[in-house]
Amino acid sequence: MRAALLHGPGDLRVEEVAEPEGEVVVRVTAATACGTDVKMLRHGHRVLEPYPARFGHETAGVREDTGERVLVGDSVACGACPPCRAGRPQLCRAMTWVLGGFAELIAVPAAALHAIPDGLAFAGAAMAEPLAACVHAVARAASSDARDAGVLGGGTMGLMLARLLVLEGRDVTLADRHAERRAQAEAMGARAVPALARHELVFEAVGRPEAWRAAVAAAAPGATIVLVGGCPGGTEVALPTGPLHYDELDVRGAFHHSRAEVDRALALLAAGAVDWRALAGETVGLDGLGAALRRGSGGEARKVVVDPWR
Numbered sequence: 001m002r003a004a005l006l007h008g009p010g011d012l013r014v015e016e017v018a019e020p021e022g023e024v025v026v027r028v029t030a031a032t033a034c035g036t037d038v039k040m041l042r043h044g045h046r047v048l049e050p051y052p053a054r055f056g057h058e059t060a061g062v063r064e065d066t067g068e069r070v071l072v073g074d075s076v077a078c079g080a081c082p083p084c085r086a087g088r089p090q091l092c093r094a095m096t097w098v099l100g101g102f103a104e105l106i107a108v109p110a111a112a113l114h115a116i117p118d119g120l121a122f123a124g125a126a127m128a129e130p131l132a133a134c135v136h137a138v139a140r141a142a143s144s145d146a147r148d149a150g151v152l153g154g155g156t157m158g159l160m161l162a163r164l165l166v167l168e169g170r171d172v173t174l175a176d177r178h179a180e181r182r183a184q185a186e187a188m189g190a191r192a193v194p195a196l197a198r199h200e201l202v203f204e205a206v207g208r209p210e211a212w213r214a215a216v217a218a219a220a221p222g223a224t225i226v227l228v229g230g231c232p233g234g235t236e237v238a239l240p241t242g243p244l245h246y247d248e249l250d251v252r253g254a255f256h257h258s259r260a261e262v263d264r265a266l267a268l269l270a271a272g273a274v275d276w277r278a279l280a281g282e283t284v285g286l287d288g289l290g291a292a293l294r295r296g297s298g299g300e301a302r303k304v305v306v307d308p309w310r
């Protein structure tokens with residue numbers, strides 16, 4: 001079978017490899033790409049080593065054994081470590097990561113699979129992975145009764161966050177410097193501006209130190225700030241002590257998701273509450289993946305869809 005393999009940072013090759021063996025083999029129908037894949041291609045990633053490594057973690061397809069349509073979850077928590085026992089599986093200390101969606105077939109543990117609701121297309125189902133991380137991030141702010149929320153960054157994660165906050169009944173303002181992304185946010189029911197004013201609830205969805213600082217600067221007294229975008233490994237951010245202390249800012253990280261949050265994301269996509277088509281970009285085959293990841297999306301924020309059989 002054919003698979004996209006990373007041989008090291010910047011070195012992506014599509015090769016003929018042995019058919020994978022594992023608990024369940026899934027024939028991949030659609031795998032969507034995200035900023036993490038771009039990062040993996042450019043700089044490599046600790047979870048990829050040793051090379052060559054398969055990648056792609058937003059994967060939908062058909063079980064070879066039963067013919068069932070499934071989303072391949074990108075992780076299986078151990079269920080036994082302290083965070084797992086405390087009900088926070090996204091922080092599992094012994095996580096099994098399931099990578100390799102950019103291939104014709106993928107072998108996975110059965111525990112990673114989720115049934116795709118009827119009527120939801122494979123490309124839409126694949127987006128349940130990033131949407132689940134947004135469902136989790138929004139849940140991290142569940143204790144905030146702020147009516148008004150700001151989202152920093154209009155990439156696909158920022159747009160998904162804005163949509164989920166609109167669905168919660170909050171008054172949402174998304175900030176992005178690209179007019180095309182502001183128009184996408186408005187189509188999802190948010191207000192859109194080039195830069196945030198002050199908000200009682202702020203989500204950061206950029207993943208750069210200056211954006212983390214901007215999120216704190218956009219916080220009203222007593223605000224909750226949820227940091228969703230991961231900065232490059234080892235990054236440190238200097239934050240002003242004044243507002244953190246005197247304004248009692250509540251700063252929270254948000255990482256990954258639980259199984260239940262993935263199922264919730266699938267249900268939202270199937271119901272049309274989150275319009276995956278508004279976030280889907282071009283569909284490419286494996287041979288077009290490298291160029292598509294390097295090109296990035298200029299104006300609108302849209303996810304590359306890989307159909308490995310095309």
Ligand SMILES: [Zn+2]
Binds near residue numbers: 035036037129
């Ligand atoms: Zn992703």
Ligand SMILES: [Zn+2]
Binds near residue numbers: 077079080083085093
């Ligand atoms: Zn665990």
